């Protein structure tokens with residue numbers, strides 16, 4: 001245990017060398033972030049953080065897998081990292097007086113949790129009702145939420161512009177269609193929707209962009225402007241005179 005006589009703003013770096021440390025009380029200081037050296041304290045069973053100025057708990061906190069007690073109230077936290085679910089020995093977790101609305105699904109993996117104080121947070125109404133019933137109800141709520149959560153990984157790719165600027169050919173090229181097939185296509189009438197599969201290089205997740213290929217003729221313009229209200233979409237705009245292409 002480290003008793004502090006004065007409020008500290010900067011956390012001493014050498015603290016990460018105290019590999020045998022089991023309790024660290026940093027409450028009511030002026031810390032704005034936790035230095036990562038704490039991650040070396042893999043015997044830490046108790047971490048007291050309340051009353052600092054941390055606005056988030058770092059992802060690496062999930063590596064402190066010996067933690068049994070974590071006191072993180074009155075910090076201004078808006079969310080918890082998903083890695084919190086790795087703290088499977090955590091018995092006591094206080095989080096009151098923060099700004100948390102929702103818990104990560106991984107919170108449901110905290111099997112050892114017995115004491116959980118979460119009052120004075122702007123919880124979403126369903127979670128607030130579950131919290132009033134107790135920890136089991138909170139876990140039930142999270143399980144139910146996980147079951148209904150369907151990840152679609154889809155977005156709209158909308159191509160608009162004058163006729164004959166190359167919208168349909170561009171969509172065909174993005175899809176990997178052979179040029180001979182797309183170049184000879186008749187002018188588009190109305191809207192054609194064709195999928196483009198892409199892979200997120202960071203996560204390897206496959207995403208389907210539903211390519212909306214609009215006819216560029218004047219008669220279709222009202223329809224194009226109606227569709228501009230769609231959210232979560234990528235736009236490609238082609239202009240024949242200026243050769244202008246814009247993506248947003």
Ligand SMILES: Nc1nc2c(ncn2[C@@H]2O[C@H](COP(=O)(O)OP(=O)(O)O)[C@@H](O)[C@H]2O)c(=O)[nH]1
Pocket residue numbers: 162163164165166167168169170183184185186187188216
């Ligand atoms: N040279 C050239 N011609 C293109 C290119 N893209 C499309 N075209 C031609 O432009 C014409 C109109 O293309 P299209 O994709 O149907 O235009 P849209 O009306 O905007 O859908 C077609 O005859 C295409 O062969 C390009 O990058 N280079």
Ligand SMILES: [Mg+2]
Pocket residue numbers: 167168169187188213214215216
């Ligand atoms: Mg076309």
